[in-house]
Amino acid sequence: MTDAPTPFRLRDFQRATLKALIQTILPHLFENGSDGYDMPELVEERIGKAPPNIRSDLTQALDVFGGRLGGLLITGRPTAFYRHPARTRQRIFGAWGVSAIPLARSVHQALRRLVLTTWYATDGARTELGLHPPLHTRRPRVSWEGPLPGDRTLDEEPVARQRDRDSVPGAEPAPRAVPPAVTLPDGATGDVNLTCDVVVIGSGAGGAVAAARFAEAGREVIVLEEGEWVDAPEFNELEGPMVPRLFAEQAMRTTGDASITLLQGGAVGGGTTVNWMMSLRPGDDVLDEWSSVVGLRGFSMKDLAPHFDRVGEEIHARTPPADAHSPSNLAIFDGAKALGWVAKPGMINARGCVQAGTCALGCRYEAKQSTLVTYLPRAFAAGARLYTGATVERIELMERDRPNGTPSRKRVHATIRRPGSRDVRARLAIDAPVVVLAAGAVATPVILERSGLGGGGVGRFLRLHPTTAVLGLHARETYPLSGIPQTALCDEFIRRDANGYGFWIESASFQPSLASAAMPGFGEQHRRHMQLVKYSIPLIVLVRDGSGTVESMGSVTVSRSGRVRIRHTLTPYDRVNLRQGIEAAARMQLAAGAREALSLHTPMLRATDEAGLSAMGAAPVSPNRVGLFSAHVNGTCRLGVDPENSGCSPSGERHGVRGLYVMDGSLLPTAPGVNPQWTIMALASLLAERAL
Numbered sequence: 001m002t003d004a005p006t007p008f009r010l011r012d013f014q015r016a017t018l019k020a021l022i023q024t025i026l027p028h029l030f031e032n033g034s035d036g037y038d039m040p041e042l043v044e045e046r047i048g049k050a051p052p053n054i055r056s057d058l059t060q061a062l063d064v065f066g067g068r069l070g071g072l073l074i075t076g077r078p079t080a081f082y083r084h085p086a087r088t089r090q091r092i093f094g095a096w097g098v099s100a101i102p103l104a105r106s107v108h109q110a111l112r113r114l115v116l117t118t119w120y121a122t123d124g125a126r127t128e129l130g131l132h133p134p135l136h137t138r139r140p141r142v143s144w145e146g147p148l149p150g151d152r153t154l155d156e157e158p159v160a161r162q163r164d165r166d167s168v169p170g171a172e173p174a175p176r177a178v179p180p181a182v183t184l185p186d187g188a189t190g191d192v193n194l195t196c197d198v199v200v201i202g203s204g205a206g207g208a209v210a211a212a213r214f215a216e217a218g219r220e221v222i223v224l225e226e227g228e229w230v231d232a233p234e235f236n237e238l239e240g241p242m243v244p245r246l247f248a249e250q251a252m253r254t255t256g257d258a259s260i261t262l263l264q265g266g267a268v269g270g271g272t273t274v275n276w277m278m279s280l281r282p283g284d285d286v287l288d289e290w291s292s293v294v295g296l297r298g299f300s301m302k303d304l305a306p307h308f309d310r311v312g313e314e315i316h317a318r319t320p321p322a323d324a325h326s327p328s329n330l331a332i333f334d335g336a337k338a339l340g341w342v343a344k345p346g347m348i349n350a351r352g353c354v355q356a357g358t359c360a361l362g363c364r365y366e367a368k369q370s371t372l373v374t375y376l377p378r379a380f381a382a383g384a385r386l387y388t389g390a391t392v393e394r395i396e397l398m399e400r401d402r403p404n405g406t407p408s409r410k411r412v413h414a415t416i417r418r419p420g421s422r423d424v425r426a427r428l429a430i431d432a433p434v435v436v437l438a439a440g441a442v443a444t445p446v447i448l449e450r451s452g453l454g455g456g457g458v459g460r461f462l463r464l465h466p467t468t469a470v471l472g473l474h475a476r477e478t479y480p481l482s483g484i485p486q487t488a489l490c491d492e493f494i495r496r497d498a499n500g501y502g503f504w505i506e507s508a509s510f511q512p513s514l515a516s517a518a519m520p521g522f523g524e525q526h527r528r529h530m531q532l533v534k535y536s537i538p539l540i541v542l543v544r545d546g547s548g549t550v551e552s553m554g555s556v557t558v559s560r561s562g563r564v565r566i567r568h569t570l571t572p573y574d575r576v577n578l579r580q581g582i583e584a585a586a587r588m589q590l591a592a593g594a595r596e597a598l599s600l601h602t603p604m605l606r607a608t609d610e611a612g613l614s615a616m617g618a619a620p621v622s623p624n625r626v627g628l629f630s631a632h633v634n635g636t637c638r639l640g641v642d643p644e645n646s647g648c649s650p651s652g653e654r655h656g657v658r659g660l661y662v663m664d665g666s667l668l669p670t671a672p673g674v675n676p677q678w679t680i681m682a683l684a685s686l687l688a689e690r691a692l
Helices: 012-025 027-033 039-049 052-066 068-075 086-097 102-119 123-129 205-216 239-246 284-294 301-314 327-339 375-381 440-450 512-518 523-530 572-591 610-618 677-691
Strands: 190-195 198-201 221-225 260-262 347-349 385-388 390-397 410-417 424-432 434-437 467-473 488-490 503-507 536-543 554-558 564-568 596-598 628-630 660-662
Touching: 012 027, 012 039, 012 052, 012 086, 012 102, 012 523, 027 523, 039 052, 039 102, 052 068, 052 102, 068 086, 086 102, 102 512, 123 512, 198 205, 198 410, 198 424, 205 221, 205 375, 205 434, 205 677, 221 375, 221 390, 221 424, 239 512, 284 301, 301 677, 327 488, 327 503, 327 536, 327 572, 375 385, 390 440, 410 434, 434 440, 440 554, 440 564, 467 572, 503 572, 512 523, 536 572, 572 596, 572 610, 596 610
Parallel strands: 190 424, 198 221, 198 434, 221 385, 260 628, 434 660
Antiparallel strands: 390 410, 410 424, 467 536, 467 596, 467 628, 488 503, 503 536, 554 564
């Protein structure tokens, strides 16, 4: 059963527009008669491999931007973009980026990111930037990578000492035992009918915990995961091959206006496979807010504390030692101390970390205690089965709930596709009385909508922790590609506004492809900034969004044609917090010794003194005026007692459907104000225990 795909090809007009765009965004690739390192072909190939919705958006963007109307709007002449001389192309493309028309800014950003992220994921770009090869191929080159000095054992702290791992190169991890049924039983194809006690949809922070809890309680569990199984030796620490395999929609998922990039896991392990390991608990004030906003009871810290403790031990959440802080994390401590602000170490879920810095590309060393090495192996040992490449189409209710309280039988319909393609291998129909939706705060409401189980709070109240960065340029080498990405945070301003909302500051990993999309601008200016990567420190500002409102300011919806739409709007309080956060991060950079702080505004802003800091704090943060991203996507099926403004009852079940649970980040009633992995795991543990 194979749906033969039609080979993707851009039209001649689109191909000409794309080449002209690449020449505008990366002009140095075409100097001295160079052919551009085959970039037009690479970008076209990437468009062809993109998910259908992303591919459609990009080809439409090429049509809108490259046509005669695009030239007419800027130059007054109805000339296609590729026909203009190089200097005029630069002016046209730049004008679209600062246009007063939101759509123009969205098109500019979508095309700019496409080209930049494709180039900076190549070996040629890494060589141009003077970056070191992946750590597993060499000896450590900077003091904040590799095992730490000393001879303490692995269990005493999360970071490896020299006694634990004498040398990094050649330390090939042993492949994990392949879990049961990552492929279809006996090579089956066509229609496959199965039965079990519990179907878990998703294998990330919530789904894997739920699968382990149910399986270890004796339930027959089947886990469905849309992404693929990637084993430790396959994590080669390179963005080009790993990002498309590990991130949802190949890391090209954005809000509808392209103003916020959403970085969600897309392989087995979900976000736990690609996150930066920061493990934090929400404050009591956040849990109290959940009670007041949506009427929740039974979710106080008293209820959750045992599960935080249990999960914390299971994922080895520990505070890293002081000598494990990279220059980026030390900048938080140094800057906060100079300014009189609060800064503290954060916990990470690691065991024997060698500080490679490539956490976002999967952990080759199996040090990150993701669900790949914790809950999923436990679930498999207890008999759970996993099917990868499984896209869940809908959940069908086969019968009504029984009078004795037994959940009704449900049928999960899923399509199995071959890895790396859209070829359909088989279609599954799995009958079970209990279904756990843990597909993430985008896919979970989509599955409910497509199943006819939407309405009320489903798809509403999206919370993102909108995030931006401020780059500090230093005279010394900081090499932010190595070291543990996040071991420190400053939460001085987490409750700065009248509603008790605010922002916090952390450091970030600086992988060139993902970083190039965040860095504003194009052409020689963008290239110069990228060439300073070895001397930079990236600090990120995370805003606890939703301040000042109990209404929905973000949503995930499905159109009649089946298209998924993601919308998010900052409240007036959020915008102030974001502006204040940018200024605070820039101030911290200068206090920590940076000679210059750079924002992600379009155009980029610089600060070396009070005047520059004030300008950053006053600059617009409307859509596509400043680079925003988020790895914390929550809230679209939130817990609550009122079906009109929540997706699930306090039991975690979809209102009115016994036995259909949600156990992922979409449950969170409001933004938690901390990295949410630990909270999601603790919630899943609590709800699974109550469901048994």
